[in-house]
Amino acid sequence: MKKILILIFPLFLFSLNATAQDSIQVIKNSLNDQLTETFEKSNSYQEYKVIKKVKLATLKRNILDTVAALEKNINSQEEALGIRNKEIDSLRKNLNDTKQNLAISKEKEDGILFFGxxxxxxxxxxxxxxxxxxxxxxxxxxxxxxxxxxxxxxxxxxxxxxxxxxxxxxxxxxxxxxxxxxxxxxxxxxxxxxx
The missing domain is CATH 1.20.5 (Single alpha-helices involved in coiled-coils or other helix-helix interfaces)
Structure with missing residues (x-):
C-alpha cells in the first residue's frame, strides 16, 4: 500500500504541476487569444470545426473563471461605488448642515435679539x-x-x-x-x- 502511495504521489504532484502550468498559461493568455488558439488548433471536418473536449473544457473553465473574476470585480467595484456614494451623501448632508449652521451663525452675528x-x-x-x-x-x-x-x-x-x-x-x-x-x-x- 505504501508502495502504491509512493508511486501515485509523484504522479499526483506531476499532474497538479501540469494543471497549474496550464492555468498559469491560461491566465497569461487573454480569452481572445485562447479562442483564437483553440480555433486554429482545432481540426476541420467538412464545414465543421472539431475541438478537443479537453481544450473545450479548459476554455469553458477559463471563460467561467474570467466571468466570475469580472463579476467579482464588478461586485467589489459596485460595493466600493456604493460606499463612495454613501460617503458622498454623508458629505453632502454635512455640507448642507454646515451651510445651515454658517447661515444661522451669520444671522446671529449680524443680528441682535430685540424683544425676543x-x-x-x-x-x-x-x-x-x-x-x-x-x-x-x-x-x-x-x-x-x-x-x-x-x-x-x-x-x-x-x-x-x-x-x-x-x-x-x-x-x-x-x-x-x-x-x-x-x-x-x-x-x-x-x-x-x-x-
Whole structure:
C-alpha cells in the first residue's frame, strides 16, 4: 500500500504541476487569444470545426473563471461605488448642515435679539435711532411748552402783582376817600350840632 502511495504521489504532484502550468498559461493568455488558439488548433471536418473536449473544457473553465473574476470585480467595484456614494451623501448632508449652521451663525452675528426677536443690526440701529429722535423731539416739544408756560406764568404773576398794587392803591384811595367822607360827615354832624 505504501508502495502504491509512493508511486501515485509523484504522479499526483506531476499532474497538479501540469494543471497549474496550464492555468498559469491560461491566465497569461487573454480569452481572445485562447479562442483564437483553440480555433486554429482545432481540426476541420467538412464545414465543421472539431475541438478537443479537453481544450473545450479548459476554455469553458477559463471563460467561467474570467466571468466570475469580472463579476467579482464588478461586485467589489459596485460595493466600493456604493460606499463612495454613501460617503458622498454623508458629505453632502454635512455640507448642507454646515451651510445651515454658517447661515444661522451669520444671522446671529449680524443680528441682535430685540424683544425676543432676532433682527438685523441695521434694523436695530434704525429702530434705536428712531426712538432716540422721537424722544428728543418729544423732549424738545415739552421743553418748549415748559418755557412757554413759564413765560405765561411769569406774565400772569407780574400782572397779578400789578393788580395787587392797583388793588392796594385802590384800597388806600378808597380808605382815604372814606376817611375824608367820614370827616366831612363828622364835620357836618358837628356843624349841625353847633348850629
Amino acid at each position: 426677536t432676532l433682527v438685523s443690526k441695521v434694523t436695530y440701529n434704525t429702530i434705536m435711532w428712531g426712538i432716540i429722535i422721537v424722544l428728543l423731539a418729544i423732549s424738545g416739544f415739552l421743553f418748549y411748552r415748559f418755557l412757554n408756560s413759564h413765560k405765561i406764568t411769569n406774565a400772569a404773576q407780574l400782572k397779578m402783582a400789578e393788580m395787587e398794587i392797583e388793588l392796594e392803591d385802590y384800597r388806600r384811595n378808597s380808605l382815604e376817600r372814606e376817611q375824608k367822607l367820614r370827616r366831612k360827615l363828622q364835620d357836618e354832624i358837628n356843624k349841625n350840632r353847633k348850629g
